[in-house]
């Protein structure tokens with residue numbers, strides 16, 4: 147490009163030898179693996195050298211149907227040819243259809259659409275605060291969230307995230323949040339007493355994804371539900387990672403035997419097309435025109451793709467597949483724990499959100515296992531320092547799970 151050219155050549159592909167150039171222009175916010183992914187099909191992806199990988203990351207629990215799924219290709223193509231975007235100043239069918247599907251298949255009565263998990267959680271926080279101001283008469287509402295949680299990177303959601311490493315250098319944070327240890331009923335009761343008259347919501351993941359694939363405890367969540375009912379506090383469940391079939395149920399909260407007042411969805415909802423949803427029950431549906439909005443939120447394109455994801459999930463029994471393949475995966479990983487007790491401690495998770503927990507005393511860390519697996523052709527992602535996370539597409543086959551187990555076994559044997 148000559149120095150006088152104002153518009154660069156169109157970029158067709160980022161080849162690996164272009165990584166330095168990529169880093170010259172893209173902000174350094176991610177610790178990336180030095181692989182340029184180029185193409186995907188089903189549960190497999192290929193890099194720019196043509197090397198094939200089994201994809202057990204799925205865009206971090208996002209590519210529900212894997213890559214290049216015909217149902218997604220059709221929905222994308224049909225909708226872009228019809229109407230891809232229209233402002234929420236107007237009505238358009240796909241948004242209403244998606245809301246209807248989500249309402250008919252959950253405990254919620256209403257949906258608000260946005261573009262990401264953080265944005266869905268922002269909406270939930272705003273809704274809970276408006277509920278506190280207008281229904282409970284609380285002027286300084288407090289929301290409790292859990293230690294080791296993850297709710298997003300915007301200022302309010304990063305404040306809600308109970309991990310100090312994500313707060314560093316971003317003060318002043320948003321006021322009105324405090325943290326409790328997850329699955330600890332005594333600490334919960336103490337915090338509820340401490341904030342009596344000011345508490346408006348408790349916001350939790352049904353299973354902590356980012357924080358180490360740590361499932362919620364049924365008795366703990368049953369007690370939370372009781373406390374919320376007793377004190378008219380809202381229970382907000384963050385289903386951004388666990389929801390949309392991944393847990394072996396459509397929503398993670400179904401594994402806990404409770405219903406939230408508000409829940410959020412994003413990652414798996416559009417199968418990789420950006421969309422988020424904030425769902426609520428009728429009694430806390432307090433937003434009015436002008437209260438909350440999003441330019442792109444719920445546009446016809448994203449909604450049409452999400453509808454295709456939902457329909458395919460039902461038609462192809464993908465939730466049952468998540469349960470069965472998850473069981474197969476955990477059984478295989480448990481056998482590995484028995485083979486390598488010095489390095490591997492345990493396996494935990496629901497459906498196709500599973501974690502292999504390394505021994506605290508072992509010198510091996512999650513990123514070592516992930517690095518070795520990637521070298522051998524399996525994409526994995528850590529969830530903290532000592533947990534390897536498995537979140538493949540819900541379409542994953544028994545043979546692909548067996549192959550992934552083989553690669554992990556070899557990776558650990560080689561470390």
Ligand SMILES: *Cc1c(COP(=O)(O)O)cnc(C)c1O
Nearest residue numbers: 262263264296297298384386387
């Ligand atoms: C990923 C994630 C978020 C944030 O979603 P973004 O789309 O990255 O904003 C929020 N909550 C949970 C539980 C998540 O896993």
